[in-house]
Amino acid sequence: MKKKVIFPYILFILAASMVIFLLFNTNNLKNELQASQQNESRLAAEFTAYQKLSRIDSVLLKGDYNTAIRSYNETLSGSTENRMYIPLRIALAEKLLKAEKVGEKSARKEEINPDSLQTETAVQIPELRAYDSLNFVLEKTRVQLTRLSRQLKQKSFGEYLTFKSKKGNQLHYVGQVKNGQANGFGIALLDTGSRYEGEWKDNQRQGEGTFYWADGQYYVGTYEGDKRSGFGTYYWPNGEKYAGEWKEDKRSGTGKFFDADGDIVTGGRWQDDKLVDADKKGKR
Template structure:
């Protein structure tokens, strides 16, 4: 009799157990569904952000093309329009582009001023030559003669200052990798020497020290896709200590030679934690670890 009661109780418990199991499975899949939905929403938001950023980069490259064509006024106006857009971040150096466009425009106006100075100088020379053949009684206008001579001296000084400018000059040349460079900065012997900024026809830019049209010394190079390098250069290549950054927050800090990682270096993850470190040879880590490729 007792056994039959125990069997009956167990039989009655089975539906409850099955019901509890079903509820547990339901809660598990419900939680998993919510989690997947959140991940999907986040992925869609990231995708939308990437699409907007790509469109923004394309817009900036179209404006950069105005700058390369020499349409500095239109480029400057377009840059200011983008800067006033509060919904977009300054991820591509828009303020630097504005500064370069202003410099280019100023230099263009300065070149026009040079021509005006030279034209006025020629006019004064012509007046002076005519004055020598005028009758003796007209030469008595000493005040006019004095004014002409004073103007010639002032214009000669202005011309000399314009001809001797060493900061803020504009050059175009081709670098060692075949890219056209539009350069604004210090110039010596008709070449980039000292500090300056260059915009490449690829959309990249470099700001830093130069020697004979080559990147040499401390500088920063920014690629159009968001990667950038800050450190030392020699003979137009990354040489010495420098840091290479990826858009996702990862970075490499260490030694470079001929645009490749050579020597001691450390690779950091996007959270700032060390992923791997050691000695590198021609962009390869001599011990096993995670690697990221840098630009050649």
């Protein structure tokens, strides 16, 4: 008889425990959902801020320095997240505006960039120089600006320098600095309109890096003593590329030249930017 009386109490206790457990678990799920929603809202706000900053960066790269400076200042006045790296962009824009006013802009338009490969490729294409690569350059720039925004948030990243390269080009540099010189990772805009992003040592390109020319050509690979050395890939705006070894800015060593479809046009051993020993296999 006692067992029959105790059994309902046991069931009641188990049911009450189950209800308490479900209520506790539901409350935890609500808290997790609320935290997730808050995090999603924060990420959405950050993404919007980066999109706005990227659009201003594009204005800067197009050469409209006054508009870029004004937009940066407006963003800075209403920003908390971006305060520590927007001033760097403003400083860079002001330096470029000053250079433009003293006539450097007109001078660089007439200058032939000595750092890029000219028309001496394995296959000569007359349309190469006439190719309109503006959209190509802007698309590559958008990708780089995303990385730049991320790098500029690092505490060790953010000093500004101006100096001249070994070839006499004026550089506006933002990046890691040691002993008053560019050392580590950094990005530099040249007075020719080109841009380099990568590793530096004592104001010279050293290690892994990417160099973009104003006409849409770009190089991804290693540098030594401010020159392309080691393995690297050189891209043309029409989709052609050379992948292989370099020495002192020239194709030297084993390398292959590809057409726009990715097929090998020619390959073999190169010396002083010329193919001296072609592979017998030829085009695949």
